[in-house]
Amino acid sequence: METKIRILLYEDNRDLREGMTFLLQATPGLSLIGAFPDTSNLEMQIPGLKPDVVLMDIDMPGRTGIEATPVVKALRPETQVLMLTVFEDEDRIFQAIRNGASGYLLKRTSPTEIIAAIHDVHQGGSPMTSSIARRVLHFFQQEQPVAKSHDYDLSPRELEIMKSLVKGYSYKLIADEHFISIDTVRSHIRHIYEKLQVNSKTEAVLKALKEKIV
Amino acid sequence: METKIRILLYEDNRDLREGMTFLLQATPGLSLIGAFPDTSNLEMQIPGLKPDVVLMDIDMPGRTGIEATPVVKALRPETQVLMLTVFEDEDRIFQAIRNGASGYLLKRTSPTEIIAAIHDVHQGGSPMTSSIARRVLHFFQQEQPVAKSHDYDLSPRELEIMKSLVKGYSYKLIADEHFISIDTVRSHIRHIYEKLQVNSKTEAVLKALKEKIV
DNA sequence: TTGGAAATAGCATAAAGAGGTGAAAAGATA
DNA sequence: TATCTTTTCACCTCTTTATGCTATTTCCAA
Numbered sequence: 001m002e003t004k005i006r007i008l009l010y011e012d013n014r015d016l017r018e019g020m021t022f023l024l025q026a027t028p029g030l031s032l033i034g035a036f037p038d039t040s041n042l043e044m045q046i047p048g049l050k051p052d053v054v055l056m057d058i059d060m061p062g063r064t065g066i067e068a069t070p071v072v073k074a075l076r077p078e079t080q081v082l083m084l085t086v087f088e089d090e091d092r093i094f095q096a097i098r099n100g101a102s103g104y105l106l107k108r109t110s111p112t113e114i115i116a117a118i119h120d121v122h123q124g125g126s127p128m129t130s131s132i133a134r135r136v137l138h139f140f141q142q143e144q145p146v147a148k149s150h151d152y153d154l155s156p157r158e159l160e161i162m163k164s165l166v167k168g169y170s171y172k173l174i175a176d177e178h179f180i181s182i183d184t185v186r187s188h189i190r191h192i193y194e195k196l197q198v199n200s201k202t203e204a205v206l207k208a209l210k211e212k213i214v
Numbered sequence: 215m216e217t218k219i220r221i222l223l224y225e226d227n228r229d230l231r232e233g234m235t236f237l238l239q240a241t242p243g244l245s246l247i248g249a250f251p252d253t254s255n256l257e258m259q260i261p262g263l264k265p266d267v268v269l270m271d272i273d274m275p276g277r278t279g280i281e282a283t284p285v286v287k288a289l290r291p292e293t294q295v296l297m298l299t300v301f302e303d304e305d306r307i308f309q310a311i312r313n314g315a316s317g318y319l320l321k322r323t324s325p326t327e328i329i330a331a332i333h334d335v336h337q338g339g340s341p342m343t344s345s346i347a348r349r350v351l352h353f354f355q356q357e358q359p360v361a362k363s364h365d366y367d368l369s370p371r372e373l374e375i376m377k378s379l380v381k382g383y384s385y386k387l388i389a390d391e392h393f394i395s396i397d398t399v400r401s402h403i404r405h406i407y408e409k410l411q412v413n414s415k416t417e418a419v420l421k422a423l424k425e426k427i428v
Numbered sequence: 429t430t431g432g433a434a435a436t437a438g439c440a441t442a443a444a445g446a447g448g449t450g451a452a453a454a455g456a457t458a
Numbered sequence: 459t460a461t462c463t464t465t466t467c468a469c470c471t472c473t474t475t476a477t478g479c480t481a482t483t484t485c486c487a488a
Contacts, residue, residue, distance in 0.1 A: 097354045103344075125344025126351050130317075133340035136350060140311045155464060168417040170444070183467050190447070191464095199446070200474090201416045203382040209423065369434060384474070397437050404477070405434090413476070414444085 004031035008051035218245035287314035
């Protein structure tokens with residue numbers, strides 16, 4: 001172990017903050033360089049204290065942990081942000097992740113695991129409470145079923161026309177693009193509408209995009 | 215602990231398979247009900263053996279673990295599939311996840327952690343080696359930058375109308391939805407077209423979707 | 429207080445789109 | 459061979475959109 005991991009803690013609940021402070025100070029290899037109840041002085045503290053890892057609560061007065069996270073990453077990209085919170089709704093999880101959090105622990109995580117997680121993020125891992133990980137995976141698994149629902153049996157030509165519609169083309173443009181008469185375009189589009197069960201260009205385009213039949 | 219967790223192992227490397235077999239048989243609370251070097255008899259084994267958790271190697275002769283995973287989930291959705299592999303390239307990770315894997319461990323994971331992970335998936339978690347988790351998070355963090363180009367200075371009301379357009383509504387429907395006259399709808403849409411530099415509903419909707427100004 | 433944007437509305441006209449009907453040619457299939 | 463599908467085209471009608479011009483009210487800022 002060369003140098004200690006420099007840790008900053010943001011947590012508004014006093015008991016929790018003090019408990020964590022005690023835990024972190026008692027652990028060899030870690031160095032708690034600050035513990036604050038809110039993120040109002042983030043802009044001073046991050047460049048000044050140069051933390052390796054920030055433990056971030058979500059629900060704090062003033063700026064929430066979710067809002068503070070991108071600020072931390074902007075001020076000091078090499079700092080790893082580890083969310084430590086009670087929330088496990090997908091909205092907040094994904095917001096935190098998108099905003100640059102590198103890990104997401106629920107507060108019910110044991111002290112031993114929290115310490116392990118700190119080492120973990122610091123070494124480039126992304127510790128996550130496994131119920132959080134499950135939600136993240138679910139997100140990926142939900143992607144596909146929407147696609148490939150069915151392709152509505154569009155004929156090859158109809159698919160071509162559909163692609164042009166999705167480019168935002170008018171009937172006239174589509175006719176020119178495919179060297180066919182505008183009446184033929186009308187005809188194809190009519191059939192497309194029947195198959196997709198819609199009755200306007202916009203609806204057809206939206207359905208095509210949503211169900212990825214283009 | 216009421217009943218033991220029923221485990222099936224697919225792993226082509228004989229040493230590894232036997233090592234895992236030994237480990238799993240020696241662990242109370244777990245019951246290894248089968249260990250196979252390939253997935254050729256998956257269709258018999260899964261319904262017959264009714265595993266709670268399948269430990270799945272990726273690189274196997276015949277059907278790979280990635281190809282086998284959706285088959286397992288189709289045969290018995292309640293079975294949890296835990297990938298156990300040496301690969302950490304994003305392609306394979308995401309393929310496995312999309313195919314229904316509930317966890318992803320690297321083979322260098324310690325026996326203790328593997329045992330913990332098995333209990334974890336069985337209880338609805340998604341254990342992941344934290345370097346794998348990092349890659350998954352990266353995926354989300356890369357999403358955004360495309361968005362928020364500019365919002366074209368649409369007024370609040372225009373944004374409302376825009377949203378209705380993106381729902382595929384006609385002028386008449388939009389008018390009804392917002393309790394305004396159809397001429398007002400026309401007027402708003404005219405302004406929207408000017409600001410977005412388009413001249414049809416479809417183009418406006420496409421631009422709104424692509425640039426995420428809805 | 430004057431100017432400007434925002435939201436509302438109306439009228440008019442031309443272009444584009446939607447839907448009905450019909451039909452011919454080519455190719456696939458039963 | 460007969461039938462079906464696909465692709466092509468035409469004509470007609472009605473509706474919806476696109477666009478030009480004007481105008482009133484409200485509210486905010488210079």
